[in-house]
Amino acid sequence: MRHSIKISREACQGCVNCIRVCPTEAIRIIDGEINIIAELCIDCGECMRSCSRKALGIDEDDWNKIRESSRAAVLADPVFFSQFSHYGRPEVLEDVLSQQDMNVLVDEVEDAYDLSAYASARLIARSARQSLPLISCYCPAVLRLIQSKFPEVLPRIVPVSTPLEMAADLWRMRTGSSAPITLLAPCPAKITMVHEPQGRESSPIDYGVTVRKVARSIMAAGEIVVAADAPVKTRNNRWVAWARRGGESRHVQAFADKQLTILSVSGMRNTLDVLQELELGRLRGVDFIECRICDTGCVGGVGTADSRFLANLRLKNIENTDTNWTVTPKELARAEELFAMDFWPHSKQLEARPSLPLSDNVAEAMAKLQQLKEVYAGLPHIDCGSCGRPSCQAMAEEIVRGHGSPTDCIFKLRESIATMANKIVVLSESQPHTLKRKAALHQQ
């Protein structure tokens, strides 16, 4: 399984910040080096946020090389349009990018996001009460989190390709071009989506680069003035709102026939809580859940260039002043037309990625479970991370699985040393018979 988080072994000091924040407990320190367990990682980027030494970074494609080709096809995540203080309107930035010799896919993005919102609204309307709420699969990290920790929630995921993928599909269909498409992604999860798509065999997108990289290179070029009389297209801009929490919900509502009950949730803790509540069947009466692993939504991604607070503010302005929330009959007809085509549904079932059981045989697994309980009882339960594992529970589990020994725990090691030291003292006091007599004489 491919991921988009890279480790700089030189910068890593072996502190344990990252292993403790990882929501899937995917990180270990083995022989002084940080290791990410590929089967568990969901590319959420929490570890990168926790690293003060920049030892963790995003593994992205080479933007300088991609730029070498003229009019490279660029698919910009909506987040990209919130990163600049001097290009307030998305239409203006689109023009700037075009002047920078890029072919930005905005027509397709506009259609694809409309299609995604329309499809969600339609699927909600035709779902039976007990199969609601449906949950958005826009955030690839949420999707992977569900696959590994909440597999029971999988049938509730809207089985639609993400709008970014659909925009690329549309562009390929309309132009017949097989030229590479580069996604400007705000996070490692979306870069991984390019290289390892979910719900479909292959991705229509070829490369993934961070929003940060490209935004910085444009910022470095200085402000590009767009001629006042330049023919700037007028767009509905509903898709831009998806970059912040609540945007998708508003878009889905715009296509729904009736008022929907929607939860918009962002941030790791809120995501974990809402998924758990959903799994326990506590969210009755909710129609749809928009869920993003990053706080404030995609603008909070670890691969962005500007402050998420400012970006969020700019998006709010665009949403309130430059966005047309009323779907025109023409737009509705286009969404219906695209919906009638068959390229948007998932072509591959989303699979659960459950954690490995202790053994394939229940009886054996139970014996190991008992053993695990005993090992765990002997550990200090302070989850210090010094053993290189995220918790005492994780350590106990690995010992039982045969990876590690109790003396990996510094507290257990100290205990063993103390026991041994006491033994040495006792041994030193016991003397051989030949010396015993001399010692007795000496005392006299």
Add this chain to the structure above:
Amino acid sequence: MSAPVCQEYRIEGNDYMDAGAASNNIKNTLKMLGLSSDICRRAAVVTYEAEMNLVIHAGGGTLKAVIYEDHVELYAIDEGPGIPDVGKAMTEGYTTASDAAREMGFGAGMGLPNIKKNSDEFELKTEVGKGTTIKSTIHFNK
């Protein structure tokens, strides 16, 4: 048959912040045994609702999971006020939860019906003034 594995948790009354932790632990334990996600989910729902009952109504109690090779027995034992009318308590939507509990979104009157729905066998013993014991059994291979 190997010896059953027992997990026991003391649940404090009115402690809404910690509620759900025990049921989550039990679910994760069952997952480690390689049981199907449907079994794990049902056990999670049963223990969660039972845990909430202990928190909201009983002033605390004990939650216990006894895991055998082919089934799991889930117990919720308390020395709370007991249930005066079991028939009513088993009705969906019926609740005696306090306003404070309902303000927090608990007490929708789905607790006991949900436990029963997700159990293969369900037993309830209650005595007013003495307490309540719930036993729910879930079989692994049906």
